[in-house]
Amino acid sequence: MTGITIRNARLVDPATGRDELASLRVENGLIAAAGDGIEQDGDHLIEANGAILAPALIDLRATIEPAFTPSGETLDSLARAAAAGGVGTMVIAPTRETPIDTPEAVSGLRSAALPLPVKTLIAGGATPGLAGEALAELGLMAECGAAFISHGNTPLANTATARQLFAYAAGFELWLASPARDAALSSGTVATESEAAARAGLAVELTASERLAIERDAVLAELTGARLMVDRVSTREGLEALARARKRGIEVCATASIAHLALNAVDADGLDPAYRMTPPLRSEEDRRALVAAVESGMIDAVVSDHRPLSGDLKAQPFAEAAPGTIALENLLAAMLGLVHEDELDLVSALRPLTSGPADLLGLPQGRLEECAPADLILIDGDAPWVLDTRDSRSARRNCAWQGRRFQGQVLMTMVDGCIIHNLRE
Amino acid sequence: MGRADFTYDFPHDRLITVDDLNPLDIGILFERAEHWLEVNRTPDKKHDVLKGLTQINLFFEPSTRTLASFELAGKRLGADVVNFSAANSSTKKGETLADTARTLAAMHPDLIVVRHTASGAADFIHRETGIATINAGDGMHAHPTQGLLDLFALTRRMGDVGGKRVLIVGDILHSRVARSDVGMLNLLGAEIRLCAPPTLLPNDVDRWGAEIFHDLDDALDGCDAVITLRLQRERMSGALIPSEREYFHFWGLTERRLEFAQPDCLVMHPGPMNRNVEIDSALADNRERSLILDQVEAGVAIRMSVLEQLGTRARKNARHIR
Numbered sequence: 001m002t003g004i005t006i007r008n009a010r011l012v013d014p015a016t017g018r019d020e021l022a023s024l025r026v027e028n029g030l031i032a033a034a035g036d037g038i039e040q041d042g043d044h045l046i047e048a049n050g051a052i053l054a055p056a057l058i059d060l061r062a063t064i065e066p067a068f069t070p071s072g073e074t075l076d077s078l079a080r081a082a083a084a085g086g087v088g089t090m091v092i093a094p095t096r097e098t099p100i101d102t103p104e105a106v107s108g109l110r111s112a113a114l115p116l117p118v119k120t121l122i123a124g125g126a127t128p129g130l131a132g133e134a135l136a137e138l139g140l141m142a143e144c145g146a147a148f149i150s151h152g153n154t155p156l157a158n159t160a161t162a163r164q165l166f167a168y169a170a171g172f173e174l175w176l177a178s179p180a181r182d183a184a185l186s187s188g189t190v191a192t193e194s195e196a197a198a199r200a201g202l203a204v205e206l207t208a209s210e211r212l213a214i215e216r217d218a219v220l221a222e223l224t225g226a227r228l229m230v231d232r233v234s235t236r237e238g239l240e241a242l243a244r245a246r247k248r249g250i251e252v253c254a255t256a257s258i259a260h261l262a263l264n265a266v267d268a269d270g271l272d273p274a275y276r277m278t279p280p281l282r283s284e285e286d287r288r289a290l291v292a293a294v295e296s297g298m299i300d301a302v303v304s305d306h307r308p309l310s311g312d313l314k315a316q317p318f319a320e321a322a323p324g325t326i327a328l329e330n331l332l333a334a335m336l337g338l339v340h341e342d343e344l345d346l347v348s349a350l351r352p353l354t355s356g357p358a359d360l361l362g363l364p365q366g367r368l369e370e371c372a373p374a375d376l377i378l379i380d381g382d383a384p385w386v387l388d389t390r391d392s393r394s395a396r397r398n399c400a401w402q403g404r405r406f407q408g409q410v411l412m413t414m415v416d417g418c419i420i421h422n423l424r425e
Numbered sequence: 426m427g428r429a430d431f432t433y434d435f436p437h438d439r440l441i442t443v444d445d446l447n448p449l450d451i452g453i454l455f456e457r458a459e460h461w462l463e464v465n466r467t468p469d470k471k472h473d474v475l476k477g478l479t480q481i482n483l484f485f486e487p488s489t490r491t492l493a494s495f496e497l498a499g500k501r502l503g504a505d506v507v508n509f510s511a512a513n514s515s516t517k518k519g520e521t522l523a524d525t526a527r528t529l530a531a532m533h534p535d536l537i538v539v540r541h542t543a544s545g546a547a548d549f550i551h552r553e554t555g556i557a558t559i560n561a562g563d564g565m566h567a568h569p570t571q572g573l574l575d576l577f578a579l580t581r582r583m584g585d586v587g588g589k590r591v592l593i594v595g596d597i598l599h600s601r602v603a604r605s606d607v608g609m610l611n612l613l614g615a616e617i618r619l620c621a622p623p624t625l626l627p628n629d630v631d632r633w634g635a636e637i638f639h640d641l642d643d644a645l646d647g648c649d650a651v652i653t654l655r656l657q658r659e660r661m662s663g664a665l666i667p668s669e670r671e672y673f674h675f676w677g678l679t680e681r682r683l684e685f686a687q688p689d690c691l692v693m694h695p696g697p698m699n700r701n702v703e704i705d706s707a708l709a710d711n712r713e714r715s716l717i718l719d720q721v722e723a724g725v726a727i728r729m730s731v732l733e734q735l736g737t738r739a740r741k742n743a744r745h746i747r
Contacts, residue, residue, distance in 0.1 A: 135624075135667040139675050164664040167623040171639040224623060 003027035004417065005039035009048035009378065013055070014351035015358075015367035024053060026374040029417035034368055046412075048378060054350055055366045056088025056375035056413055058357040060123075060255055061231075061303035062328060066097050073308035073395045075109075078328070079116040080393035081306070083421040085329040086410035088375035089357075089365060090118055093177070094125035094152040101125030103140035110145050117420035119375070121147035121361070123177060126165055130154045132183075133161065135168055142172050147361055148229065150177035153278055155213060157183035162217070166226035175253070175360065177229040178217050180238055181279060185209035190319045192265055192280045200271060202319055205280055210238040218245035221252060229360075230254040232305065234279045236289035239298060246298075253360055254298065256290055256352075257305035258327050259400060262334040263287075267400075273314055273321030274400045280323075291338060295348045301357040304331040308396035325400040330387055332379070334401065336408030339381075346381075374417040378424075383409040435734040438742070439551045439558045442567040443608040451573070451612060454730045458577050461733075462726035465501070475504035475736040478535040482508045483525075483550070484561070485541040490696060490721065491561055491571075495538045498728035504536065504736065522546065523553055530554040535739045536732060539563070557735040559728075565599050570728055571695055572605030576613060578716050578723040579650055582691060587614035590687075592644050593635075594620040594676060595654030595703055598627050602695045606652055607633055620644035622676065624665040641676050645685040652693045653678050653703045669702050679705040683714070691716050 004026040011022050011034060025032045025039060032038075039045065059082070065072035082090050092109060094100040100109060106122050113120035124146035128136050138149055149169055156162040156178060169176040189205035191197040197204045214230055218241065221228040233242055233254045245252045259277055264287045268275035275281055282290075293299045307324025314321050327334070335353065338344045358366025365375040387404050389397040413421035435453050437445060446454075464470060480499040484492055492508065499506040509529075520528075522541070529537065530553070537558045539547045544564030551558035562568040579586055591610055597603045597619055610617045617635035619626070630637055638644035645651065656672060666672050683690055692708060693716045700706040709715055 134663050135665070137667040137671040139667075140671050143674075161664045164624045168667075171623045 002042040002044065003032060003040065004046060005043040006046045006048050006053055006376075006378070007039065008050055009053035010050055011053050011368055012346060012350060013368035014347050015355035015369065017347055018368065019347060021050065024368065024376070026376075026414070026417045029374055031368060031370055031372050031374050033370060046378075051411060052346075052379040052381050053368075054377055054379060055354040055368060056377050056415060057086050057332060057353040058089040058301075058363065058366050059087045059304045059306070059328065059331065059353075060091045060301045060357050060360075061093045061257070062090045062306040063093050063095050063308070064098060065308055071310065071395060075113055075116060075120070077393065077395040078306075079118040079120070081326070081328040082118045083413050084393050084410065085304075086332045086377040086379065086413050087304070087328055088119060088377070088413060088415045089121065089363065090328070091121045091123050091147055093123045093150050094130060096130050096152065096154060099125040099128070099130050099152070101128050101130070101136045103137055103144040106141045106144040106146045117415060117418070119365070119415060123148050123150040126151045126169070126176065127161070132156050132158055135165060138169055138174060139172055142174055148175035148177060150231065151179060153179055155179050155181045155183040155186065159216065159220075163220050163224065166220045166228075167224040170224045170226040173227065175227045175229045177231040178213070179231045180210045180213045180217075180233055181205070182209040182212045185212065190276060190280060191268070192282050194265055194283060196265065207235040207237045207282070207286070210235050210279065211241045214238050214241040214245065218248070218250050218252060221245070222248060222250050226251075228252045232257050232260070232279060232303070233293075233299070234260040234282050234290065235286045239289055239293050242298060253300040255301045255303045256294065256299045257303050258331050258334050259305065259325055260287065261290055261294065261302065262337060263400060268318070271318040273316055273318050274325065274398065274402065276318055276321045276323045277325065277400075278323040291343050294352055295344055297351070299352055300360055302331075302335065302352040304328045306394075307398075308394055309398045311397060314398045324398065326392070326394045326396055326398055327401075328394065329392060330399070330401050330406065332377075332410060333385075333406035333408050336379075336381060337406060340407050374414055376414040377410055378412040379408060380411050381408050383407070385409055435738065438735070438738060440569050440731055440735065441548050441551065441558070441560045443569045443572045443605050443612065446612065448612060451609075454573060454727065454734065455577055455580065457733060458723070458726040458730040461729040462722065465722070465725060470501050471503065472501065473503040474733050475499065475502040478504045478736050478740065479533065480504040480506045480536040480538065480732065481529055481534040482506065482561075483529065483537055483539045484508065484510045485539075485546070486562065488540055488561070490724070491540065494721075494724045495561060495728050497725050498732055499536070501725075502729055502732055502736070504732070507534075522549060526550045526553040530556060535743075536736055557739045559731060559735065562601055564601065566601055566604065568601040568605045570724070570731060571602050572609040573731070574720060574723045574727040575606050575652065575693060575695070576609040577727050578719045579691065579693065581723070582716060582719065583649060585613075586610065588616065589649040590616045590618065590647055591650045591652065592618040592620060592648045593652045593654065594641060594644065594678065596625045596656050597621045597630065597654070598625045599657065600654050603654055607635060618644050618648065620676065622666065641678075641682060642685050645682060648686040648690050650691040650693065651678060651683075651686065652695075655695060655697065656699060656703055658699075673702055677701070677703060677705060678708060680708050680711075683708070690714065693717065693720060695720065
């Protein structure tokens with residue numbers, strides 16, 4: 001049987017901590033072997049020249065725009081951006097505009113995503129319209145293949161409803177992603193409380209809002225036995241609340257967005273609407289705490305939180321601009337930036353983008369293991385490049401990293417043994 | 426153990442929950458219910474056990490079958506039966522339950538059958554009046570005659586339920602029927618299983634002496650009988666259950682699901698049924714498995730039996746006082 005052998009690669013497998021120069025052989029879409037002298041006659045050979053070979057990334061949070069949005073992000077454009085960014089598996093999260101709150105919606109999106117080159121999973125909306133008033137059909141959504149349940153970007157305001165939701169989700173053993181913000185405290189806010197934000201006259205969010213939400217959700221998870229996914233922790237206080245929940249033995253996992261790991265509130269000081277986010281960008285102290293939490297394994301998954309927006313929604317004064325940035329294409333590069341700055345080692349940086357999320361969802365990919373799916377990326381860890389959204393595969397241009405210099409580029413992305421992105425040709 | 430073995434008289438002046446009863450009491454009630462069940466099948470249904478006694482059915486909640494069952498039971502035993510229903514009750518005019526109770530007591534009834542939305546209402550009426558009170562359902566607390574009739578109907582069909590595996594599935598949280606059935610099953614030594622979505626289970630359910638399940642197929646494994654509970658319409662589209670179709674998909678009882686249970690597993694429902702919500706319509710009509718109509722028949726007999734015991738005691742107590 002002919003296969004593909006990638007030679008002279010620096011194999012980096014966060015699942016095992018492996019980091020060595022070797023070859024990797026792919027057959028029938030699976031990883032057949034890793035080591036030396038494993039190639040067979042007739043194999044298609046790829047010469048890696050010492051480039052990093054790692055599992056393709058798994059992104060637990062990207063969003064699309066409603067179908068037929070003029071110039072909007074479609075599944076196709078999203079998948080192209082993902083492939084270019086080295087993402088082999090992505091989860092589409094619900095939004096108020098695309099709530100994915102019925103089994104029909106989950107099935108529809110899954111069917112529509114079947115032809116995509118990138119593995120596409122769906123997070124079902126936890127309440128109809130993400131209004132937080134009643135339960136969505138979580139069980140039937142799970143039967144239709146929802147990977148987990150999410151309340152999108154909308155905090156669950158009503159604690160009584162939240163309790164029922166947690167209890168109901170617990171019965172199906174589904175991860176429930178709950179945005180880590182107190183609905184009332186965060187309502188109408190656009191920036192993290194700071195002197196600069198106060199001078200700028202912005203409506204500010206207390207970091208206690210995140211802590212309160214995590215503490216409440218942890219209590220509800222403890223009460224109901226639900227599996228809580230803290231959807232984007234971003235502050236030191238929030239991390240402390242998370243650590244306390246873990247210590248109590250609650251089944252809790254946490255994600256962090258690449259923006260909160262790579263950027264801080266100072267980046268937004270100029271009131272550039274490109275940096276308007278939810279949660280808002282935090283202080284440098286919070287960012288450092290978040291990086292440390294990635295290194296310690298407290299953060300299970302780093303997400304792109306890719307949010308495509310029309311230029312009109314972004315071209316507004318800071319306080320009125322729609323929050324969010326696209327990030328699928330620079331997710332890895334921004335993470336490698338932390339490695340180049342000596343804030344993280346390579347394995348710690350890749351773990352929450354590969355085996356971390358794979359373990360949460362029980363996926364076979366995200367590791368360089370025999371018989372695992374051949375979802376791989378080849379990375380030139382040092383190649384310099386400048387982000388220019390005119391080259392972006394995403395349908396939208398709202399990128400907080402526009403014009404930034406990066407070091408580290410995805411040379412090739414492979415999913416199930418098929419090359420879906422290749423800069424080497 | 427039959428009554429003939431030694432002298433034991435039914436010792437209760439009221440029936441508020443099945444927890445008041447011991448296995449001997451239940452033996453007496455079942456034995457007499459068996460008698461009345463046979464009598465009810467003859468054209469000669471009228472007797473005079475309760476002749477001269479007055480029975481008031483005080484129903485603050487809408488009810489068709491329970492009210493009819495108590496009314497028939499009282500009338501067949503020769504009591505004078507009066508129905509007070511919520512629609513024309515004085516509570517609508519602002520009267521407190523205490524005043525209603527005292528007003529009725531002044532009319533000297535001998536038996537009060539009460540149904541109320543508040544847990545503890547039947548106990549309250551008995552405390553206020555001292556009159557023999559039968560709880561026909563108080564809030565989410567208890568419905569003892571339903572518990573008795575369910576186990577009476579089940580025992581008639583399968584024999585002793587001791588050691589048998591009985592599953593209750595549905596809205597356990599809001600169900601007084603579930604609480605009374607669990608009480609009876611515990612008294613009679615059955616192995617109890619409860620199955621519901623976590624939103625429809627009470628917090629303390631792990632202390633009910635039952636095994637708890639969320640997955641109906643797992644729960645049905647090896648069961649000898651299944652009691653499905655009614656799901657109130659107002660619970661189906663809110664924060665407790667997403668929809669009827671999701672409920673039926675995961676917790677609706679069907680012939681196919683019953684393949685996980687014992688081959689001759691019996692199916693019960695306290696009624697009124699939501700067909701294709703709690704139970705597959707065809708299964709409800711399957712006379713081989715379904716005890717649903719047996720339950721209704723057993724209901725009249727059990728209520729006659731309870732009224733007989735409490736009425737007889739009421740008559741005896743009254744003589745004693747005089």
